[in-house]
Amino acid sequence: MxxxxxxxxxxxxxxxxxxxxxxxxxxxxxxxxxxxxxxxxxxxxxxxxxxxxxxxxxxxxxxxxxxxxxxxxxxxxxxxxxxxxxxxxxxxxxxxxxxxxxxxxxxxxxxxxxxxxxxxxxxxxxxxxxxxxxxxxxxxxxxxxxxxxxxxxxxxSVRFQPPPGTDALLMYADETALPAAAAILDRLPAGTRVAAWFEVPHADDRLVLPTLADADITWIVRERGAGKERTERVLEALRAAELPVAEAPYAWLAGEAGTIRAVRRHVVQERSIDRRAVRFTGYWRLGASEEELLAEAYAGRAASEEPSSEL
Ligand SMILES: Cc1cc2nc3c(=O)[nH]c(=O)nc-3n(C[C@H](O)[C@H](O)[C@H](O)COP(=O)(O)OP(=O)(O)OC[C@H]3O[C@@H](n4cnc5c(N)ncnc54)[C@H](O)[C@@H]3O)c2cc1C
The missing domain is CATH 2.40.30.10 (Translation factors)
Structure with missing residues (x-):
């Protein structure tokens, strides 16, 4: 991370x-x-x-x-x-x-x-x-x-970097990444085609997100899906969706690390989005504090002399 x-x-x-x-x-x-x-x-x-x-x-x-x-x-x-x-x-x-x-x-x-x-x-x-x-x-x-x-x-630390020529955006964020998703939507030029899935704990976390983009937002409210694994619920919503037809889509994914890994796999393997056009970041991990994640990142870096992966 x-x-x-x-x-x-x-x-x-x-x-x-x-x-x-x-x-x-x-x-x-x-x-x-x-x-x-x-x-x-x-x-x-x-x-x-x-x-x-x-x-x-x-x-x-x-x-x-x-x-x-x-x-x-x-x-x-x-x-x-x-x-x-x-x-x-x-x-x-x-x-x-x-x-x-x-x-x-x-x-x-x-x-x-x-x-x-x-x-x-x-x-x-x-x-x-x-x-x-x-x-x-x-x-x-x-x-x-x-x-x-x-x-x-x-x-x-600005990770959202769609390459020139991007003609559609796919976004997934859980609640920790909703502030980032909202700030991205704030800035997108008029008419940008966006398909977004935002996962929040409660119905009244579905915030108003001002944007000039042509954004199709699907909210996934966790309280309504009690009993089902969170990642499974997200994948189900994604699989049910029709994505905009695009030549050069860019995916921005951020949230709980395990879910992000699964969503990334979905967009690369099932939706055939070029893995180089997928920006994914684990914002937190179930069961691990940020100290623990940082300690892992430093250990990984010391071992490889390379920056660690984002998960
Ligand atoms: C680049 C980046 C940007 C971020 N931006 C935001 C932001 O704008 N707003 C925001 O709220 N968070 C944001 N986060 C996530 C935030 O850093 C983590 O949620 C962090 O763990 C919170 O610290 P804590 O002290 O509350 O919990 P920690 O002490 O780190 O974790 C304690 C326990 O709580 C769990 N936990 C952590 N976060 C959550 C959560 N949201 N829900 C349920 N359990 C949790 C952990 O798995 C752990 O078991 C961002 C993370 C990154 C990497």
């Missing part, structure tokens, strides 16, 4: 020394301005802060890494934000004091008429046992966290 953190660490924000892309990402101090419930599972947190004047979201599925404080602290305190030393310093903090690093999506960046910079992040609330979900559920105005985010708009 390539979380933004691994992009950032791979790109020189660690002592690894690969300098060129280091300027693509840097630390930002974020302060909670307000929160708003969007649906049963979604909470939008709007952040501000002076350092956001240097924040440059590339839009689409732009991701970033948040550092959230341990439960007993109000604000995030990092031992270092120096690009060469922060990673080792952060890892050296005792477990119970160390801020957790989590990947999220920039749902929107804007400048207000008063000239203030704001960033929206839409958190899925999936229970208090998980640090990021717990933090979001308790976020109040004035809380301060840290992020590694984009300092240039053209950065490799």
């Amino acid at each position: 390539t979380a933004t953190a691994s992009d950032a660490t791979a790109s020189g924000a660690t002592a690894s020394g690969s300098a060129p892309a280091a300027a693509h990402f840097r630390f930002f101090a974020l302060e909670v301005l307000r929160t708003r419930r969007l649906g049963h599972s979604f909470l939008r947190v709007t952040f501000g802060g002076e350092s956001l004047s240097g924040f440059r979201s590339g839009g689409y599925d732009q991701s970033l890494s948040l550092f959230l404080p341990p439960a007993h602290q109000e604000h995030t305190v990092l031992p270092s934000t120096d690009e060469d030393t922060w990673f080792a310093a952060w890892r050296a903090v005792p477990d119970e004091e160390r801020p957790v690093m989590r990947s999220y999506t920039v749902r929107e960046q804007r400048r207000t008429p008063e000239g203030a910079d704001e960033v929206d992040i839409d958190f899925v609330l999936h229970g208090d046992a998980s640090p990021a979900s717990r933090w979001a559920g308790r976020a109040v105005t004035g809380r301060r966290i840290m992020a590694i985010g984009p300092a240039v708009a053209a950065n490799k």
Whole structure:
């Protein structure tokens, strides 16, 4: 899995020394301005802060890494934000004091008429046992966290990159990737043909998704399909669908890693979409925290000296 953190660490924000892309990402101090419930599972947190004047979201599925404080602290305190030393310093903090690093999506960046910079992040609330979900559920105005985010708009944490000539888009997202899917739809030019499947836990998570694209959206609501395996339910919906006739389709798939693997197999093997035109990313994995996924990614990278796969 390539979380933004691994992009950032791979790109020189660690002592690894690969300098060129280091300027693509840097630390930002974020302060909670307000929160708003969007649906049963979604909470939008709007952040501000002076350092956001240097924040440059590339839009689409732009991701970033948040550092959230341990439960007993109000604000995030990092031992270092120096690009060469922060990673080792952060890892050296005792477990119970160390801020957790989590990947999220920039749902929107804007400048207000008063000239203030704001960033929206839409958190899925999936229970208090998980640090990021717990933090979001308790976020109040004035809380301060840290992020590694984009300092240039053209950065490799924008994964949605349809090749020139793409004539139709196929999208699958679960709730964790719905903010990214929404931000992609926001930006698509008028008339872009899109067939999308969005899987959410509850009926009132079917958010209004403004777009100029010619988008045919199918919602898969999990609560209605109780009893059936989640991946099976998604494949069933995909198999029942007629895809737009296209010469050069591009598929963007993001969500739970096991489901993504199955959906990718479906679009490549059963729908004959060129595997090079399929961008797939595991945003989380059932039963594994992001620390565990990152540890696997680092172990894989150390073994192969190559960036790990996205799942
Ligand atoms: C590039 C990228 C962009 C992302 N953007 C967003 C975003 O905009 N909004 C968003 O909400 N998430 C997003 N995610 C997913 C998010 O990083 C994970 O869901 C993360 O695990 C949440 O951290 P946590 O501390 O709540 O749970 P963790 O401590 O990481 O996990 C604890 C347990 O909860 C499970 N779990 C994790 N997420 C969920 C979930 N959503 N539902 C049910 N169980 C879960 C894990 O399998 C594990 O068993 C993104 C991930 C990536 C890689």
